Amino acid sequence: xxxxxxxxxxxxxxxxxxxxxxxxxxxxxxxxxxxxxxxxxxxxxxxxxxxxxxxxxxxxxxxxxxxxxxxxxxxxxxxxxxxxxxxxxxxxxxxxxxxxxxxxxxxxxxxxxxxxxxxxxxxxxxxxxxxxxxxxxxxxxxxxxxxxxxxxxxxxxxxxxxxxxxxxxxxxxxxxxxxxxxxxxxxxxxxxxxxxxxxxxxxxxxxxxxxxxxxxxxxxxxxxxxxxxxxxxxxxxxxxxxxxxxxxxxxxxxxxxxxxxxxxxxxxxxxxxxxxxxxxxxxxxxxxxxxxxxxxxxxxxxxxxxxxxxxxxxxxxxxxxxxxxxxxxxxxxxxxxxxxxxxxxxxxxxxxxxx
Amino acid sequence: xxxxxxxxxxxxxxxxxxxxxxxxxxxxxxxxxxxxxxxxxxxxxxxxxxxxxxxxxxxxxxxxxxxxxxxxxxxxxxxxxxxxxxxxxxxxxxxxxxxxxxxxxxxxxxxxxxxxxxxxxxxxxxxxxxxxxxxxxxxxxxxxxxxxxxxxxxxxxxxxxxxxxxxxxxxxxxxxxxxxxxxxxxxxxxxxxxxxxxxxxxxxxxxxxxxxxxxxxxxxxxxxxxxxxxxxxxxxxxxxxxxxxxxxxxxxxxxxxxxxxxxxxxxxxxxxxxxxxxxxxxxxxxxxxxxxxxxxxxxxxxxxxxxxxxxxxxxxxxxxxxxxxxxxxxxxxxxxxxxxxxxxxxxxxxxxxxxxxxxxxxxxxxxxxxxxxxxxxxxxxxxxxxxxxxxxxxxxxxxxxxxxxxxxxxxxxxxxxxxxxxxxxxxxxxxxxxxxxxxxxxxxxxxxxxxxxxxxxxxxxxxxxxxxxxxxxxxxxxxxxxxxxxxxxxxxxxxxxxxxxxxxxxxxxxxxxxxxxxxxxxxxxxxxxxxxx
Numbered sequence: 024x025x026x027x028x029x030x031x032x033x034x035x036x037x038x039x040x041x042x043x044x045x046x047x048x049x050x051x052x053x054x055x056x057x058x059x060x061x062x063x064x065x066x067x068x069x070x071x072x073x074x075x076x077x078x079x080x081x082x083x084x085x086x087x088x089x090x091x092x093x094x095x096x097x098x099x100x101x102x103x104x105x106x107x108x109x110x111x112x113x114x115x116x117x118x119x120x121x122x123x124x125x126x127x128x129x130x131x132x133x134x135x136x137x138x139x140x141x142x143x144x145x146x147x148x149x150x151x152x153x154x155x156x157x158x159x160x161x162x163x164x165x166x167x168x169x170x171x172x173x174x175x176x177x178x179x180x181x182x183x184x185x186x187x188x189x190x191x192x193x194x195x196x197x198x199x200x201x202x203x204x205x206x207x208x209x210x211x212x213x214x215x216x217x218x219x220x221x222x223x224x225x226x227x228x229x230x231x232x233x234x235x236x237x238x239x240x241x242x243x244x245x246x247x248x249x250x251x252x253x254x255x256x257x258x259x260x261x262x263x264x265x266x267x268x269x270x271x272x273x274x275x276x277x278x279x280x281x282x283x284x285x286x287x288x289x290x291x292x293x294x295x296x297x298x299x300x301x302x303x304x305x306x307x308x309x310x311x312x313x314x315x316x317x318x319x320x321x322x323x324x325x326x327x328x329x330x331x332x333x334x335x336x337x338x339x340x341x342x343x344x345x346x347x348x349x350x351x352x353x354x355x356x357x358x359x360x361x362x363x364x365x366x367x368x369x370x371x372x373x374x375x376x377x378x
Numbered sequence: 379x380x381x382x383x384x385x386x387x388x389x390x391x392x393x394x395x396x397x398x399x400x401x402x403x404x405x406x407x408x409x410x411x412x413x414x415x416x417x418x419x420x421x422x423x424x425x426x427x428x429x430x431x432x433x434x435x436x437x438x439x440x441x442x443x444x445x446x447x448x449x450x451x452x453x454x455x456x457x458x459x460x461x462x463x464x465x466x467x468x469x470x471x472x473x474x475x476x477x478x479x480x481x482x483x484x485x486x487x488x489x490x491x492x493x494x495x496x497x498x499x500x501x502x503x504x505x506x507x508x509x510x511x512x513x514x515x516x517x518x519x520x521x522x523x524x525x526x527x528x529x530x531x532x533x534x535x536x537x538x539x540x541x542x543x544x545x546x547x548x549x550x551x552x553x554x555x556x557x558x559x560x561x562x563x564x565x566x567x568x569x570x571x572x573x574x575x576x577x578x579x580x581x582x583x584x585x586x587x588x589x590x591x592x593x594x595x596x597x598x599x600x601x602x603x604x605x606x607x608x609x610x611x612x613x614x615x616x617x618x619x620x621x622x623x624x625x626x627x628x629x630x631x632x633x634x635x636x637x638x639x640x641x642x643x644x645x646x647x648x649x650x651x652x653x654x655x656x657x658x659x660x661x662x663x664x665x666x667x668x669x670x671x672x673x674x675x676x677x678x679x680x681x682x683x684x685x686x687x688x689x690x691x692x693x694x695x696x697x698x699x700x701x702x703x704x705x706x707x708x709x710x711x712x713x714x715x716x717x718x719x720x721x722x723x724x725x726x727x728x729x730x731x732x733x734x735x736x737x738x739x740x741x742x743x744x745x746x747x748x749x750x751x752x753x754x755x756x757x758x759x760x761x762x763x764x765x766x767x768x769x770x771x772x773x774x775x776x777x778x779x780x781x782x783x784x785x786x787x788x789x790x791x792x793x794x795x796x797x798x799x800x801x802x803x804x805x806x807x808x809x810x811x812x813x814x815x816x817x818x819x820x821x822x823x824x825x826x827x828x829x830x831x832x833x834x835x836x837x838x839x840x841x842x843x844x845x846x847x848x849x850x851x852x853x854x855x856x857x858x859x860x861x862x863x864x865x866x867x868x869x870x871x872x873x874x875x876x877x878x879x880x881x882x883x884x885x886x887x888x889x890x891x892x893x894x895x896x897x898x899x900x901x902x903x904x905x906x907x908x909x910x911x
Contacts, residue, residue: 043800047699053691054700054708057770061715064726064767162416170410171417183420189821189896190427190889191828193861197868197885201430205873230423237420263409284717291719294830294861298868327721327831334725335835347729351722362717366710 065355072352075345088349091137093304093329096342099128107342109135133304133333134343138350140308144323145357147221147309148300149290152228156285159229160236161278167237168244169266188234193294199227200298219322221309224300231295232285239285243277244270280372283365291358293327301328303336326354431886438879442665443645445876451566452530453523453573454662456634460520460580463627466620467513467587473613474506481606501599512590516583523573528660530569537561570636581628588621649883655841655863657877665880667887669843673758673857676844677833678826680762680853681769685826686819688766689773693815696774697781698803709778716771723764724835732760732836739854749851754838758853761837765829769822776821780814781807813906817899824895828888830861837862860884 078085094109101123108116117123163180171177203223206216217223247270255265293301302322312318333347400408449455478499485495540561547556595614601607652666692712696705732755739750749759784807792802808815838856841863846852864881871878 039798039800043798046800046804047695050691050695050699053688054695057688057692057715057767057774058708058711060767061711061718064718064723067726067730068722159416159419162413163419166410166413166417170413180417180420183424185900186893186896187420187424189824189828189892190424191824191830191861191892193828193830193864194427194431194885194889194892197434197864197882198427198430200868201434201882202426207433233420233423261406263406287717291717291721293719293721294865297865327719330721330725331831331835334721334728339729344729347725351725354719355722358717358719358722359714362714366713370710 068351072348075349088137090139093133094136096131096134097128099126131343134346141324141326141329145326151225155229156232156236161240164237164240168241184234192292195231196295220320222319224296227295227299228289232289235285239281240278243274247273280368287362301325435882435886438883439645441876446640453527457523457527459630471510505599534564588624670860674859676758677761681765681826684766685769689770690777693774693777712774721831724832727764727836732756749854752854754856756836756838757856761833764832765826769826772825773818773822776818777815780811784810813902817903820899830865833859834862834865860888
């Protein structure tokens with residue numbers, strides 16, 4: 024019996040073996056610790072924010088939080104009852120109850136109402152800047168991948184892209200502020216100088232995300248087999264015809280999918296829009312304008328900036344907590360959906376396109 | 379007949395078809411240059427960033443020089459010598475009261491009643507009162523001189539404002555109004571006289587203070603207990619050193635000359651080596667980058683100390699140890715973490731992590747950790763933990779790529795020689811991919827040092843160099859960072875003011891740090907890449 028179990032090649036427990044197992048467990052612990060930390064952040068925000076955004080009865084979402092503008096919250100005691108009201112409601116209440124006219128209420132700014140203007144602003148910022156970035160980025164990638172021959176100039180362009188990717192977002196904010204918001208005078212003509220506006224925010228964000236888009240687009244173009252191009256060229260098509268008919272259609276899904284990660288980045292950044300596009304609060308919605316041109320030159324509220332404002336400019340207590348966690352919840356969910364979509368689509372795409 | 383006609387037709391079409399040309403360029407060329415133009419955007423943007431940061435920041439040195447010049451001309455520098463002396467005395471007095479408190483607590487702990495403990499300290503109190511009284515004449519004098527200097531500076535600023543007003547009126551052509559603007563030019567020679575006249579009186583007061591302190595020290599009371607005696611001796615030594623510094627201060631006061639011009643280099647060194655960032659102060663504004671730079675570096679160091687083991691460890695695990703199923707799940711999950719917006723993490727830090735860490739630091743069995751317990755919930759540690767979470771995905775993804783690029787044959791050869799998996803990983807695979815891992819860490823550092831929202835919300839925003847005498851406990855102090863200061867103050871400054879330009883200078887420093895890190899990362903990858911083949 025013994026002879027069977029203790030055969031010559033059985034794995035012996037040695038010091039080296041123990042050390043190996045222990046080290047592997049350390050590595051494993053590191054991995055799961057990282058995941059745990061990420062999950063903890065998610066769980067906290069989802070768990071605490073769900074109360075503001077979701078409800079137990081259909082339609083399960085508190086639409087008022089998503090469709091109203093932020094208001095000041097008033098907390099007061101009236102006839103022995105503790106009441107909380109938004110600004111509009113509070114005024115109506117005062118008008119209806121003369122006894123309440125002289126009531127003293129504690130007020131917390133932005134803690135009532137919803138975050139609709141911020142959501143709209145973020146969507147506008149993302150759509151505009153991604154349009155600019157995708158146009159510039161895809162064109163640049165086509166040049167680099169299809170037209171350019173390796174040379175000093177191309178190496179210089181690549182170096183610039185690589186370095187642009189490493190520039191901190193706040194520096195992009197400063198740059199956008201200096202160029203687009205303030206502008207400069209050359210020979211007495213004012214260039215740019217758009218003040219705090221959507222347009223300034225679009226370009227600042229677009230330049231920030233440009234390296235991501237270019238790299239993603241190049242990768243997708245590279246994935247299209249060489250034979251596609253050679254076949255087309257051999258049939259007498261010009262290079263542009265080849266690119267348009269035989270390369271871009273196959274590369275486009277990949278380009279768009281990889282670029283979704285750029286959307287997550289654009290939506291999530293606060294620093295570049297702080298002084299180029301974002302307002303702390305704005306009563307009017309972006310489409311409430313007199314002339315069409317005003318649309319581009321207006322500042323907007325944005326979700327990330329709103330989170331910054333509500334988490335740093337107002338005190339932390341049970342009344343303000345709702346809007347803080349609620350906004351973070353909505354924002355995190357939006358960004359997470361975008362990011363998850365990009366990761367899943369990319370993985371799927373990798374499997375599908377294998378020429 | 380027909381056939382030849384068709385041939386002829388084809389030939390004519392092929393040979394005579396004129397290509398569309400625009401300035402001698404064909405359509406193909408135009409399309410090509412259009413795409414090329416878009417590729418140049420990256421270079422243009424990079425150049426524009428540099429130009430605009432330089433353009434807005436360059437004016438800083440001239441303005442700061444003016445700022446330092448008026449600091450000297452209005453006599454603020456002169457009064458600061460004396461203020462330093464008075465502040466030194468205040469510090470000493472404070473350490474005396476700290477000593478008293480310690481002594482009082484020691485005697486009550488030993489079972490003495492509060493009254494008895496106070497009674498035992500009567501001598502000490504008398505000494506301490508006398509000690510703090512010694513500086514009164516000097517303090518009064520310095521306070522008067524402070525007012526004088528501030529008034530001169532005020533006058534100078536008003537004159538500058540008026541001059542600007544006149545210039546603007548002239549610019550719009552209202553010369554009559556411009557002529558009406560009264561400009562009270564400041565004559566520094568006469569204005570500064572009261573300050574200079576106070577010199578002999580100050581020197582005497584300083585000398586008196588010195589003798590009074592020396593006499594007091596000789597008659598210092600004796601404190602019970604060996605610890606207290608040592609502390610008292612220490613106090614005496616500090617005081618003696620303080621008094622010994624008087625002649626130096628006197629020399630500075632005597633040789634001080636308000637007419638000396640401030641060189642431009644001083645303006646530069648005041649920024650690069652300035653240990654104070656003080657704005658909107660009633661006395662004098664300072665724009666020194668050191669506290670911000672130190673803050674940024676400290677936060678990044680803490681973040682990397684946490685993130686490098688975790689990120690690289692996870693990369694090794696996923697690449698070498700994990701099952702394929704684990705790989706498939708964990709890789710996207712970690713990438714997913716990188717999508718958490720930094721402002722959400724910053725909010726998490728304010729709302730949850732800061733308080734949690736403070737509670738943790740209060741746990742009694744964690745007393746041995748340096749810096750624990752701490753009272754500021756927003757500090758280097760809080761910001762560093764969150765930044766670590768931000769940089770882990772970067773470090774993980776790039777390290778994993780580097781590990782993946784190590785050829786299979788390396789591993790196989792190692793196994794064939796009888797090494798086990800751990801030995802193969804640590805001796806073969808990690809060293810072979812070290813350049814990639816190092817560059818991953820560098821890019822993680824770039825990510826961390828440029829991160830704004832987390833440090834703005836969670837680093838505590840106290841503009842001061844942290845107290846390094848606390849040893850490792852320094853990580854529990856609040857700091858301010860370069861990115862944070864730009865985000866915080868940019869919205870409030872007047873465009874074109876010195877403060878505004880100072881912020882652009884900080885941005886410029888940040889930009890070049892980022893470029894340097896990026897450059898180093900690329901260089902390392904290229905230089906130390908092992909040839910695979």
